[in-house]
Amino acid sequence: xxxxxxxxxxxxxxxxxxxxxxxxxxxxxxxxxxxxxxxxxxxxxxxxxxxxxxxxxxxxxxxxxxxxxxxxxxxxxxxxxxxxxxxxxxxxxxxxxxxxxxxxxxxxxxxxxxxxxxxxxxxxxxxxxxxxxxxxxxxxxxxxxxxxxxxxxxxxxxxxxxxxxxxxxxxxxxxxxxxxxxxxxxxxxxxxxxxxxxxxxxxxxxxxxxxxxxxxxxxxxxxxxxxxxxxxxxxxxxxxxxxxxxxxxxxxxxxxxxxxxxxxxxxxxxxxxxxxxxxxxxxxxxxxxxxxxxxxxxxxxxxxxxxxxxxxxxxxxxxxxxxxxxxxxxxxxxxxxxxxxxxxxxxxxxxxxxxxxxxxxxxxxxxxxxxxxxxxxxxxxxxxxxxxxxxxxxxxxxxxxxxxxxxxxxxxxxxxxxxxxxxxxxxxxxxxxxxxxxxxxxxxxxxxxxxxxxxxxxxxxxxxxxxxxxxxxxxxxxxxxxxxxxxxxxxxxxxxxxxxxxxxxxxxxxxxxxxxxxxxxxxxxxxxxxxxxxxxxxxxxxxxxxxxxxxxxxxxxxxxxxxxxxxxxxxxxxxxxxxxxxxxxxxxxxxxxxxxxxxxxxxxxxxxxxxxxxxxxxxxxxxxxxxxxxxxxxxxxxxxxxxxxxxxxxxxxxxxxxxxxxxxxxxxxxxxxxxxxxxxxxxxxxxxxxxxxxxxxxxxxxxxxxxxxxxxxxxxxxxxxxxxxxxxxxxxxxxxxxxxxxxxxxxxxxxxxxxxxxxxxxxxxxxxxxxxxxxxxxxxxxxxxxxxxxxxxxxxxxxxxxxxxxxxxxxxxxxxxxxxxxxxxxxxxxxxxxxxxxxxxxxxxxxxxxxx
Numbered sequence: 001x002x003x004x005x006x007x008x009x010x011x012x013x014x015x016x017x018x019x020x021x022x023x024x025x026x027x028x029x030x031x032x033x034x035x036x037x038x039x040x041x042x043x044x045x046x047x048x049x050x051x052x053x054x055x056x057x058x059x060x061x062x063x064x065x066x067x068x069x070x071x072x073x074x075x076x077x078x079x080x081x082x083x084x085x086x087x088x089x090x091x092x093x094x095x096x097x098x099x100x101x102x103x104x105x106x107x108x109x110x111x112x113x114x115x116x117x118x119x120x121x122x123x124x125x126x127x128x129x130x131x132x133x134x135x136x137x138x139x140x141x142x143x144x145x146x147x148x149x150x151x152x153x154x155x156x157x158x159x160x161x162x163x164x165x166x167x168x169x170x171x172x173x174x175x176x177x178x179x180x181x182x183x184x185x186x187x188x189x190x191x192x193x194x195x196x197x198x199x200x201x202x203x204x205x206x207x208x209x210x211x212x213x214x215x216x217x218x219x220x221x222x223x224x225x226x227x228x229x230x231x232x233x234x235x236x237x238x239x240x241x242x243x244x245x246x247x248x249x250x251x252x253x254x255x256x257x258x259x260x261x262x263x264x265x266x267x268x269x270x271x272x273x274x275x276x277x278x279x280x281x282x283x284x285x286x287x288x289x290x291x292x293x294x295x296x297x298x299x300x301x302x303x304x305x306x307x308x309x310x311x312x313x314x315x316x317x318x319x320x321x322x323x324x325x326x327x328x329x330x331x332x333x334x335x336x337x338x339x340x341x342x343x344x345x346x347x348x349x350x351x352x353x354x355x356x357x358x359x360x361x362x363x364x365x366x367x368x369x370x371x372x373x374x375x376x377x378x379x380x381x382x383x384x385x386x387x388x389x390x391x392x393x394x395x396x397x398x399x400x401x402x403x404x405x406x407x408x409x410x411x412x413x414x415x416x417x418x419x420x421x422x423x424x425x426x427x428x429x430x431x432x433x434x435x436x437x438x439x440x441x442x443x444x445x446x447x448x449x450x451x452x453x454x455x456x457x458x459x460x461x462x463x464x465x466x467x468x469x470x471x472x473x474x475x476x477x478x479x480x481x482x483x484x485x486x487x488x489x490x491x492x493x494x495x496x497x498x499x500x501x502x503x504x505x506x507x508x509x510x511x512x513x514x515x516x517x518x519x520x521x522x523x524x525x526x527x528x529x530x531x532x533x534x535x536x537x538x539x540x541x542x543x544x545x546x547x548x549x550x551x552x553x554x555x556x557x558x559x560x561x562x563x564x565x566x567x568x569x570x571x572x573x574x575x576x577x578x579x580x581x582x583x584x585x586x587x588x589x590x591x592x593x594x595x596x597x598x599x600x601x602x603x604x605x606x607x608x609x610x611x612x613x614x615x616x617x618x619x620x621x622x623x624x625x626x627x628x629x630x631x632x633x634x635x636x637x638x639x640x641x642x643x644x645x646x647x648x649x650x651x652x653x654x655x656x657x658x659x660x661x662x663x664x665x666x667x668x669x670x671x672x673x674x675x676x677x678x679x680x681x682x683x684x685x686x687x688x689x690x691x692x693x694x695x696x697x698x699x700x701x702x703x704x705x706x707x708x709x710x711x712x713x714x715x716x717x718x719x720x721x722x723x724x725x726x727x728x729x730x731x732x733x734x735x736x737x738x739x740x741x742x743x744x745x746x747x748x749x750x751x752x753x754x755x756x757x758x759x760x761x762x763x764x765x766x767x768x769x770x771x772x773x774x775x776x777x778x779x780x781x782x783x784x785x786x787x788x789x790x791x792x793x794x795x796x797x798x799x800x801x802x803x804x805x806x807x808x809x810x811x812x813x814x815x816x817x818x819x820x821x822x823x824x825x826x827x828x829x830x831x832x833x834x835x836x837x838x839x840x841x842x843x844x845x846x847x848x849x850x851x852x
Contacts, residue, residue, distance in 0.1 A: 072112040074145030076125040083108030087127040115140035131196015150196035153221045157231025165190030174269035175202030203269040211235040212284035215263035236286040239312025245275045248318040253278020257296035323419035324393040327428030336388025340406040348398035410485035425814040435483030436506040440514030442477045449477030453494040457484045524570035526595045529563040537563030541581040545574035580631035585651040606673040608647040612639040615661040624654035659683035690734045693727045693764040696742040707744040734758040742767040745820035745837045809847040
């Protein structure tokens with residue numbers, strides 16, 4: 001792949017595309033026929049471009065441009081609409097085949113022959129002096145493309161290293177209207193230029209072999225005609241960082257992963273590398289701290305921080321597989337249903353709610369950027385095979401429901417399933433009922449038709465935030481919704497009316513003539529004026545109206561030139577107001593039901609002065625009021641030893657200040673800020689932490705791999721699995737006694753109380769597996785399990801599941817016959833933790849029973 005190959009796709013762009021799919025759908029999309037991500041989808045996600053910029057629909061293309069089954073055809077035009085002669089058009093297939101390139105003729109026409117039918121391509125047109133035009137997901141045989149080159153400003157400069165030019169350095173730019181981020185290769189003199197940029201603030205970085213600029217470079221382009229000053233973009237020596245991406249449980253290298261480095265987690269500009277076989281080398285990050293994210297098929301997303309020292313050195317990142325659910329989908333008479341679309345509605349332990357569907361990296365296809373680094377595009381979601389079987393993997397811990405939908409059937413939803421990391425739940429059987437139909441009309445209070453109303457239907461037991469089936473009403477106000485169940489809740493929303501819900505029972509033959517009468521009550525609206533502390537209108541201030549614990553506003557507004565704001569069509573009655581403006585603290589107000597217009601003054605707020613002690617620390621500050629990041633982004637500070645730094649314009653209220661230092665436990669202090677006052681946050685004296693191995697051995701002293709280890713009195717308590725050498729790594733405060741327990745289905749269990757020494761010891765502590773799984777009283781463990789519905793058999797050292805009784809807490813948890821039990825630990829009288837081994841996999845279950 002040439003270093004000058006065109007930029008095609010970023011993994012973050014692919015995820016946003018997947019998440020931006022409309023939640024209201026009349027039918028689940030076919031798993032194997034997803035539409036291409038063309039200009040229309042990109043415009044919806046990333047915002048519209050100038051009228052003459054960006055890829056457009058093929059309506060105005062030359063009628064001669066008719067594609068053959070093995071060709072991609074189209075026209076490239078300038079921003080003015082004139083044909084772009086001699087533009088270079090490149091198409092790259094998602095299977096990483098060599099790209100195809102052609103040059104447009106005098107009319108801007110092009111034909112890329114030899115394309116593989118049914119294959120998706122990323123097509124890019126470029127011409128010196130203009131920004132590129134990109135279409136992602138084009139296929140041969142489709143209607144002709146029309147690629148409009150981008151107009152705008154140009155930045156140019158030189159990449160230097162020690163004041164010497166760096167030939168063939170790669171320059172990366174990200175910012176407004178740049179999708180994906182742009183990258184160019186400097187010439188033999190280190191010079192580069194990037195055209196077609198709109199006015200705005202851009203981030204810029206450069207990479208070369210053994211060197212990089214790091215992040216933090218900024219370029220501001222205005223609307224003037226002045227030629228931007230040439231940039232001197234220096235790169236600095238970068239150490240070699242061997243990366244290893246491993247499975248968090250087995251510690252084996254993952255097959256494939258994409259590792260992305262950026263200045264912060266919400267980055268505009270990023271650099272990526274592929275870890276093939278779990279290994280990669282990075283040699284373009286100079287000394288500093290970087291946000292790192294890792295994506296790999298079948299694993300949970302990873303986000304963290306990478307600290308690069310001048311000496312470099314190896315780095316290991318462990319990925320968790322998350323939970324998995326296996327099952328089947330059948331129709332009402334027991335026949336398997338193939339091609340069913342499945343998703344998991346998950347409420348995580350932190351309260352986040354999301355639908356895991358097309359966002360999962362189940363299938364990957366490769367596209368390449370100019371420096372040869374692959375990006376990835378997930379192309380399908382979850383579905384059943386010919387036998388009706390499915391597997392949902394990579395699920396986060398929390399409470400989940402599985403949703404199955406297919407044409408001609410009503411959506412089926414499972415009962416709640418409690419998920420934990422690295423567990424597999426099976427089998428889950430879902431039955432699809434024949435779909436039913438609801439027809440009717442939406443009217444106002446006078447009986448007139450209401451157009452533009454969104455009518456949706458969902459089963460009562462499905463979470464309200466899950467995607468329903470539905471339709472929008474035309475001018476006649478009628479709606480026709482197919483494939484609903486026997487019991488539904490019909491919801492109608494319109495900007496001019498309050499939401500209306502109507503429970504319905506739908507007979508097998510369908511339900512006709514449903515009239516939904518919308519009330520004349522308008523949705524809540526709030527207006528007022530917002531001023532700065534000096535009494536001037538706070539032009540551009542952001543105002544959010546909030547309700548409950550949700551981090552999202554029920555409505556929002558921006559302050560105009562006269563200081564007025566008007567937040568209309570609130571989806572619920574607001575309870576709180578949050579406003580933010582530059583050089584002021586966020587305004588936090590409890591409305592108490594008062595929505596009358598009034599004047600508000602933004603406060604200057606207070607100050608937090610953070611002081612370090614004898615160690616350098618990284619300090620994070622978190623508001624106890626959970627101020628949304630749109631109004632106050634929690635800051636992070638890097639302090640040297642015996643130093644201080646001040647945070648200004650902090651809203652009144654409580655804050656949690658966390659001080660982190662390598663080799664020491666995090667110190668946390670809570671402070672309260674008052675308007676017009678300063679409060680000191682002194683980082684607590686660092687508490688030293690030690691790391692040392694703990695070894696699990698059999699009675700003969702041989703190491704035992706895949707043993708489950710619990711260590712109490714660490715913070716948090718440790719629960720992990722031994723590696724191939726029988727070891728786990730324990731991190732603890734020194735000078736305390738720790739309690740360790742290890743279990744293995746073949747060797748039994750063992751206990752050890754051991755001391756966390758201040759200095760490294762020659763011989764690590766060892767837990768000997770010299771007891772039965774049930775401990776000194778296996779009969780008590782068997783009786784305990786029987787009380788929860790699990791019947792077991794003991795054969796001396798092992799305890800094996802003989803069966804699970806119906807109508808007990810164990811029923812439906814996924815525990816199966818012949819599972820080898822490792823532990824049964826009561827959490828309290830209503831919850832029991834059970835661990836088992838099945839075919840080499842470690843499974844954990846939580847049994848729950850209702851209080852009597």
